[in-house]
Amino acid sequence: MRDVAEHSGVSVQTVSNLVNNRLRQMSEVTRLRIEEAMAELGYHPNLTARGLRSARTATIGFLLLDEGARYLADPMTDQVIAGVGDVARDRGYSVLIHAGRPGPPDSGLLKPVLESRVDGALLFLSGPREQRAWYPARAAELHVPVVLLEEPRGGGAATMSVRADNRAGARRLAEHLIERGHRRIAFIAAHQPWPMLEQRHRGYHDALAAAGIAVDRELELFEGTWDTAVAATMVDRLLSMPDPPTAIMGGNDLLAIGAMRQARARGLRVPQDLAVTGFNDFAFAEFVEPPLTTVHVPGYEMGCEAAQLLIDHLDGVAIKRRHVMLPVELRIRGSA
Amino acid sequence: MRDVAEHSGVSVQTVSNLVNNRLRQMSEVTRLRIEEAMAELGYHPNLTARGLRSARTATIGFLLLDEGARYLADPMTDQVIAGVGDVARDRGYSVLIHAGRPGPPDSGLLKPVLESRVDGALLFLSGPREQRAWYPARAAELHVPVVLLEEPRGGGAATMSVRADNRAGARRLAEHLIERGHRRIAFIAAHQPWPMLEQRHRGYHDALAAAGIAVDRELELFEGTWDTAVAATMVDRLLSMPDPPTAIMGGNDLLAIGAMRQARARGLRVPQDLAVTGFNDFAFAEFVEPPLTTVHVPGYEMGCEAAQLLIDHLDGVAIKRRHVMLPVELRIRGSA
DNA sequence: CTCTCCCTCTTTGACGATCAAGTAAAGTGG
DNA sequence: CCACTTTACTTGATCGTCAAAGAGGGAGAG
DSSP states (O other): OHHHHHHHTSOHHHHHHHHTTOOTTOOHHHHHHHHHHHHHHTOOOOHHHHHHHHSOOSEEEEEEEOSSSSTTOSTTHHHHHHHHHHHHHHTTOEEEEEEEOOSSOOTTTTHHHHTTOOSEEEEEOOSOHHHHHHHHHHHHHTTOOEEEESOOSOSOTTEEEEEEOHHHHHHHHHHHHHHTTOOOEEEEEOSOOOHHHHHHHHHHHHHHHHTTOOOOGGGEEEOSSSOHHHHHHHHHHHHTSSSOOSEEEESSHHHHHHHHHHHHHTTOOTTTTOEEEOSBOOTTGGGBSSOOBEEEOOHHHHHHHHHHHHHHHHHTOOOSOSEEEEOOEEEOOSOO | OHHHHHHHTSOHHHHHHHHTTOOTTOOHHHHHHHHHHHHHHTOOOOHHHHHHHHSOOSEEEEEEEOSSSSTTOSTTHHHHHHHHHHHHHHTTOEEEEEEEOOSSOOTTTTHHHHTTOOSEEEEEOOSOHHHHHHHHHHHHHTTOOEEEESOOSOSOTTEEEEEEOHHHHHHHHHHHHHHTTOOOEEEEEOSOOOHHHHHHHHHHHHHHHHTTOOOOGGGEEEOSSSOHHHHHHHHHHHHTSSSOOSEEEESSHHHHHHHHHHHHHTTOOTTTTOEEEOSBOOTTGGGBSSOOBEEEOOHHHHHHHHHHHHHHHHHTOOOSOSEEEEOOEEEOOSOO
16 A cells, blocks of 8 residues: 555555545545556555454354355255355455354354454354353453344344245145044154254144144154265164154155155155155155255355344444244155 | 463463463463463454464465356255364464455456465366456465365466366266167257366267267257256257267256256156266255265365465475365165 | 746655564572 | 673564644735
């Protein structure tokens, strides 16, 4: 910046004024001279220095806790990130991605926040409720605004949230199965403490209760990770019961696909002998055989919404609703 | 940091020494006093300030050009990012994601570089060769190390690259089809100037040439985006030919799936009446019906490798090979 | 002809850390 | 007992930018 200033015969501050669009008090002549110098020298402001001075980094953090090494493994996450990235770009922000290891809450996940690398953060958490609650609380202490993703509300005053209506989605899915005459409906999922999973599980209960069907704990399996092999063992267990289920709800699409495959391997027809449903509606759900009946979760839109909320807050734009719940949509295809 | 210094009765510099693990000359007593003060005050170094002074941000950029709004749309990209993120985390770096709009090369994509927000960058480019070449050249001018992804070598001295052997993969895939008796093999892909796509196309030619089969331009379709609907129209066109192909190679899995569906909609059996192959081996390729024969591209590993290369370079670690080509693997399943 | 005001810059001093050089105090050797 | 090294810090400048306050000169008012 000093080079530009010397080149155009003005002070550094004047260049800064131009760069920051403070044209209120600047003659046309000077402006053009500085712009010329900037172009000639190929000048671009150093955002690190600006960040230091102004305490604003123009960066938002996408912070997630994930069980596995491949931290973006869930086919949902990249949808969300895509949305976040698009909005951030349009509004002049960058996105810093950072993964924390799950386990007892510590500041690992919030590192970018503690180190003042981001102005705010999106938190994609997992784990037991009390553990999850630690993060937004800590962020509030640090006076950093955060948006929680897929977190059932709560988390303190300075916090925002965006989630899909997983509970309603699961409920409608289960109701659909009940309408088709199913009474013994199993629910299988990974053994992972994800809030969205809890919500799906509740929605399933809601539907059963509304239909007067008693919950059978034997039909609820939470095991392993999101893995088709795990799904297969769960299906084996369910189908070996004296009074096996006639429908299986998978906690997500991957499990559903694993379940379908195993069912067919055992000689059952889907959906005639066994109905199977998924959750998320990832891009290829309609291309499996039979096409998967599932719930469409608007991951991209969630990302957009979350980034909008956070950036609105950072930019001082008035926010209508701090807690956004996006509707989900039943996608009835061939598998149930 | 000054607070910590005052709290523990030493100078700021001494605190800095501890934070940066310069323990060569520091008494145990002082160290403990400072650590106590840091804990008490909840101190964490401000990386923005450190970045300004030391001209190192401990951040690498993941910069990609993408056609659509949903910039992470390709199911490959998130795999790569997952690898990058894991390695970066383990080596103390953060990842800044930034998307540039395609078109004539400008500095939009390199914004984080120009603004000194990153120490180095991974470039995932698209577009015509000459246009792509502009980016690494510009980065070299700016003395910022970059790693090119899926870019057939070249790009100047200060550049590194990581790619999968798309050409060999496509060749082996085509050879597999030829072995099964196919002579009229179509190649369909999106009309997008991706280097990896060029390579796949070449591999296809390689195999044809080796088998003495003449290339029939009518069998090579490059249209639209990576979309199953587009695949369907291409399949319609191909199957309406007087001498239609008996096999179709899709430029990626998505097109292959779209092609399979359309073929079946037209009453053809896959693979008996029409063989179909994909490329990438995304997670669900084995679950479609019939399971997709494709080429496994190690996206996660590419991301790891690329991040390793870049960070090794940044940290001054000696690098064996600046240009890495990862092997791909044929996955023969049911569709061809 | 002075006084005030505005317009267009300039000067000064942070922001929070690091780097390079400097300095007491303690230890060592002859 | 003095020179010389080593230990354990301290001091001052600096990275690139921005906010706040200052300053010079001309215009208009009285």
